[in-house]
Amino acid sequence: MLTPLAQLGLAGTVIFALGYAVLKLYNRNNELQETLADLGKESVKANEQLTSALNQMAEVNRATVQTVQQLSAQVQQLVWANGFGGKHKQGAE
Known part of the structure; x- marks a missing residue:
């Protein structure tokens, strides 16, 4: 009996591998977007603190x-x- 992957044949295996790669890329993209959003929030906080410090200065x-x-x-x-207020100049003359 063939395994489910072997039953798909070469084309099915390639499609499965590509689908898996796309899923991994999609998940990584989501992670990076979350990281970017967190960095954006931190940047906003840092800019607010900097603005406050500059206003205090x-x-x-x-x-x-x-x-x-x-x-x-x-x-x-x-x-x-x-x-x-100028009298010392007169005394010097």
Whole structure:
């Protein structure tokens, strides 16, 4: 008695092998699509975290600029209050 595969003959065996290969490729394709979807989700999360960090850095930068401007104004006021607003040049002449 012939095995079921032998009963199919060469053409049937080739068709069976091709069908099996297609099934394996289909399953592998699904695995890769799931991996790609997971990577996409991770990428979105990473981009959201990066955007949040950049926004925080921008806020710190704005606060730093504001502080530097305030300190600069205070230094200028101190310079003028202590008579260094150009009078030292007159004394040198």
